[in-house]
Amino acid sequence: MLLGGFRLAMLIALAAIVLAVLAGLVVALMRLSPWAPLRWIAFVYTQLFRGIALYVLIIWVYFGLAVAAGVNVAPIPAGILTLALLNSGYLSETFRAGILAVDRGQREAATALGLTPVQSFRSVIAPQAMRVVLPATGNQLVDAIKDSAILSVIGVPELLHETQRLAQFYFRPFEFYTIAGGMYLVAVFVVSFLFRILERRLAHESPVRMPRGRLFGWRGVFPGTPTPGDIEPTR
C-alpha cells in the first residue's frame, strides 16, 4: 500500500512537471515577446504562481471554488493541475534565463542563413538552451515530488495519505512516518542522480564545454546544493 502511494506520488509529480514544462515554455516566450501586453500578462502569471503557496491554492480550488461553482473535480486531476500551475511559474523564469543565455550571434546567424524565427528557435536556440536549463528543471521535479505530499489533504491516495491511514490503523506513527520520509528521500536522491547523468550525456555532445558537477557524493547528488551547472534566473 505504501508502494502504491509512492508510485502514485511519482506519477503525479512527473505529469505535473511535463505540463509545467509546456506551460512554462509558452510563458517564457511570452515574456520575451516584442508585444508589451503579452509580456505583462506573463510577468503577472510568473509572480503570482511563484508567490502563492500550494496548500492555499489547492484548498481554495478544491473546497472553495469547486463547491461554489457546483462542479465536481476529482482529486487527482485537481492536484496535478495545481502542481503544474505552480511549477510552471518557476520554470518560465528558468526557461527565460536559459533562452537569454544563448549567444545573440546564434540567432543572428540563423536568421542570416534564411531560417524563419520558428525554425531558428526550434533547431538553433532551443537545443542550446536545453542544456542550460536541465539542472534547474531537475530541481523542479524534485520539488514537485516533495510538494505532492500536500495533495493528501484533498484525499489523493498518494504516499503521505497512505502513511497516515496505516499509521492510524496500526497505531505506529513513528515507524510509518519515518519510512515515508525515507522513501521521499530515496526518490529525491535517485531523481537528482539521474538528472546529473543526463546532464553529463548532454555535456559530452555539446560543442561548448559545460562545467561538470560531481556525479557521486552528497554534494553533487542532492537538490538545491549549488553546483557549477546550476543557473540563477537573471532578471
Add this chain to the structure above:
Amino acid sequence: MTPAYHFDWGVVFANIGGLAKGLEITLEVALVGMAVALLLGLPVAIARLGRFRLLSWLANVYTQVLRGVPLFVFLFWVYYGIAALLSIALKPFTAATLALGLTGSAYMAEVYRGGLQAIDPGQREAALAMGLNRAQAFRSVILPQAARIILPPTVNVFVGLLKGATFVSVIGVADMFYLAQIVSLRTFTPFELYSVAGLVLVAVTTAVAGFVFVLERRLSRGRVAI
C-alpha cells in the same frame, strides 16, 4: 450538478476577529520558526566548513536529509512520530515551529555557507596577520561581509517558511484555515471563508516575495565584479 450555492459574505465579517487572530498565529509560527532557523543554521554552517571531518560530515547529512524530506511530511513526523516515540504530547504550535525551524535551519546553513565561502580567503589571512584571533576575525571581518550576500537568500528562506506556515492547521494549529474549516461546517460557506483566508495569505507571501525581488535588484546594482 449540486444545488445552487448561496453566497453569504456576512459570515466573513461575523468572524473577522477570529480570522485576524488566525493570521497572527500563522505569522507567529513563521517568525518563531525563522528565529530558530537563523540561530541553528549558523553553527551547522560553521561545523560544515570546519576542520573536524566528523562534524563536517554530520552537518552535511543534517542539511541534506532535512532538505530532502518534504516539510509537510516532516511536520507529521514531528507531531505524531516523535510524540509517540517519546510518549510526550507536543502542542501543535510547538511542533509546527519546531518542524519549520529545523527545516529552515538546513536551508539557512546552506545560505550561510554560500555567504561565508564567497568571502576572499585573503580577508581572513589579513585579519589573522594583523593579530586578530580566529573568533575575532570571523566576527568582525568575515561575518559583516558575508551578511550582505546572505540577505536576499535569507528572505527567500523566510518566504519558504511562510508558505510552510500556511499548512500547520493540518496538525491542529488554530490558523485561518482551521477557523474556516470549523465555521464552514456549521454555516456551509466554504467559498467565502477559504477565499478570504487564501487571498490574505497570497497577499502576504507575494508581498514578501516581491520584497526579495526589489532587494536583489538593489543589492546587485551596487555589487562590484571581482
